[in-house]
Amino acid sequence: MSRAKTDFVSLAAHQLRTPLSIVKWYSDFLLSGDAGKFSKEQLKYVEEIFRSNQRLIDLVNSLLDASRIDLGTFVIEPKPTDVIERAETALSKFYPEIERKKIKLEKQYDKFDKLNLDPRLTQIIFENIISNAVEYTPIGGKIKFIVKKTAKDVFIKISDTGFGIPREEQPKIFTKLFRGDIAKKIQEDGSGLGLYVVKAIVEKSGGRIWFESPSLELLLEEKQDADNLPLDKKNMGTTFFITIPLKGMMPKEGTKKLENLKNIKKSKQA
Template sequence: MNAEDIIGGALKDRRSHDLAQSKLVMELLAYKANDRDHEINAELLGQLVLKYAEAERKLTELNQLKNKFLGMAAHDLRNPLSSIRGFSEILLLEETGPLTEGQKEFLAIINKTSDEMLHMVNDLLDVSVIESGKIDLNLKLYSAQKLLEERIRLLHIVADKKQIIINVDRADVPDFSFDTNRIGQVIDNLISNAIKFSPIGSKIDISLKQVGGKVEIAVQDDGPGISPEDRKKLFGTFQKLSARPTAGEKSTGLGLAIVKKIVEAHGGDVWVESADGAGSIFKFNIPMEAR
């Protein structure tokens, strides 16, 4: 090995050593910077958490105020609307005297509109009560088959107006404890929606059966189906879907949200099986043993 090789090797080793030292210094500086960044990030994170907590508190207060206002407004509106609907029905029966065709027409409009408004008010009341977390279930031993028959009987008039046939398949299910008014409300809503979105002259299939320790009710229609986008927001409050009722019926966008809350309060589940353009099947179940 000559002197040139020795000197070259030494210089190479020196450069390698300097490079290693420089790399170490850079790593230390980066670590210090990262450490400082971590301190800053932790401080910022703490500030963000506090801001988020405050924003959440304000939103909770606003939501409570909204529910209180909705409840008060709906309650104050319900009595006069009930009176308008009731008296218009009496007048239409001509118990107070004969009516002209024009009077009958106007009274029918008043009656129909007040009925729609009353349904909307009742929905608002339900939403305000349910969202406030004050939903109380009045559990009592009853027959699910009997309740289903009662509710279908009431809705047959609406179905007949659209020439819709309702088919029912009921299995024998033992009586169990549930809130008959609330579950009746769920059944009403699902069947009413099926009628609302079904074509004239179509059919609706309703089934009741026991699946394990739960009772399951399904309502199937021949409507337009539900798109994937609509399914994502289906059970939210004040949600309007792209599908429209087939006879111009009104919708508040609250019914399915109420259905979900009632079913979940019973410890059950509600879901939909649907494809765009191929009808829908709404199903819900509730446990037969009280929670």
């Protein structure tokens, strides 16, 4: 029954891709200004069509990724990859939102030789953890993003001063389709699949992913003990940790690549 459900979700998601792609193409064409200028009100409508359609595309891609993970059909194709370039490419997609929310961003990167990684999967990992940090950190908050080299691993750490993860929800955080109460209030249309996909990629690569909330990084900066925090800061901040072996990812044969790279677009019209 579980296999049949996964097959059905995969089939339904595939059937949705063509009409969604058509809507994306036409709305992108309209936003480019090639079909003529719009009034501010008309532009607002077209932008909402584009954003809503993109949310559906992201959901469909997430469902396809989850089904490929469940069925074991996703492929890993390692090649020499600049891990810092992948990190910066992922982070750059969120610079406009970081600036809009006046988030203080700290970055610390070690120097790496090129590693034998699947560049697409590596970017999916970075984009998902960065997206969560930016999404759930309030205006004026702080994010610290570290990519360093240890004796055997690439060590990735991202800390934020966001709303955190309540203790009772923490055992479920990597569960497929799970979304916490705070996450639902902040972003109603999330899929609950991002961390599930990231965990699968990391573990198939021989690495680990874990987190702490409240963020020890934050507590040390504020010199506070977690047990003595006031109620409004009990869950404040989250830190995610990821390791990926320096020896790289092992190739994995499969029939499909994972899809869900973030697509963030701004209007081209003035």
